[in-house]
Amino acid sequence: MAPRTDTRERVLEAALLAFGTQGFDATSLDQLAVELGVRKQTILYYFPSKAELLDAVVDRSSQDLAGELVRAIDGAGPGFDRIEALVRAVFRLALSQPELLGLIREASRLGPHTASRLFVNLAPLVDQATGFLEAEMTAGRFRKTDAKLLLVSVYSTVLGAATEVEVLRAIGIEPSLRTAVLRRRQIIEFLRYALVPEAPAKPRTNRTRRNG
Amino acid sequence: MAPRTDTRERVLEAALLAFGTQGFDATSLDQLAVELGVRKQTILYYFPSKAELLDAVVDRSSQDLAGELVRAIDGAGPGFDRIEALVRAVFRLALSQPELLGLIREASRLGPHTASRLFVNLAPLVDQATGFLEAEMTAGRFRKTDAKLLLVSVYSTVLGAATEVEVLRAIGIEPSLRTAVLRRRQIIEFLRYALVPEAPAKPRTNRTRRNG
DNA sequence: CCTATTCTCTACCACTTGGTAAGGAGTGGG
């Protein structure tokens, strides 16, 4: 039956925001409660402990992320188009929901328990990605190498470019929508050279890839 | 004059280890004190607050890191050899002092104050790196692109491959010395394709690149 | 020997943390 309130929902959202930006340890249940206009025990009613709240947030967020990325990838053509679609999706998330990507980082930082919880939900995506990479390699569209290791590289590169705000700032790139577009383009170019063999015909046409 | 004890030194080391592995918020002064076999107030004698301890640790660590990397780079020849030397240095650190790289991650996560402190010390390295990249580009040895953005990509890729232990584990790669060598090789290959134009003569000989 | 300095200690504290216990208000069904 439908619950009478959406408090549980709101707790999850607030927790995602807090965990994803400040980090798990730097977030207190009291603080969350205040933000929600609710007593701390209300949070503990829905989630028996802070750890279980984290688990719930990680579960939901990783599922959300996986869904988002799978959708973006499925909508793209074969070959490098999929990589490009993935990068675009990640950058879209970095702008609309930076806390989500932040939580991913945080979750893999918090040790095996949380990390495995995270990657269990991401497993389908990982499998699909490795399968995709291997297929592209045998088709000769991508350079041949270890697909798993390659995936780690792509993961690090994309997530880094999308989330390492302080690094950008330190290097003299103020994070903004404008520079995000430039960063995205650079990442795509970077990955294309890294993945696709031969001269990739460098399309000056920005993105219109649909045949016509 | 030389201090009569090395306590300050030991505090810094223990703090680096704890901050770099567990994170700043998850580390308490009491815990550090117990590990050191010393009262908490001894720590606070040398560092008036936990925040200032962090600052000191970040300062020292970033200087150490910069020194280590500059040394590795300077000892390498021109062109891609320097990138390779950098990757090797980072992986060496990832094995011998993982907490150092962990602290770098942590520091850029803890907000502008700590991050700027970090990158002030890394600024020479950053300048040298961007200068190097630009020089290589004009020399035609590297593909032409925005040097700063490229640097962010390289940074993310290398640091990610060296530190994202849980990601590796989740993907089915148990972190070990053996896989570290494979990862390092893959990263170097990956970066070479991304950076160096044309077919780079893909050396089947593993690493002996010295003319002979 | 005396004193100043360096270093570490004991004793304490205000505050925050995650969490327990239990009760009360609203609601829906019998």
Place this chain on the structure above:
DNA sequence: CCCACTCCTTACCAAGTGGTAGAGAATAGG
């Protein structure tokens, strides 16, 4: 009307947090 259930509350707590105050031990210099 009453019972059971959902939802949120007040009241409270033990443990841990970063940090202050100040004393005591050791050493070096005069």
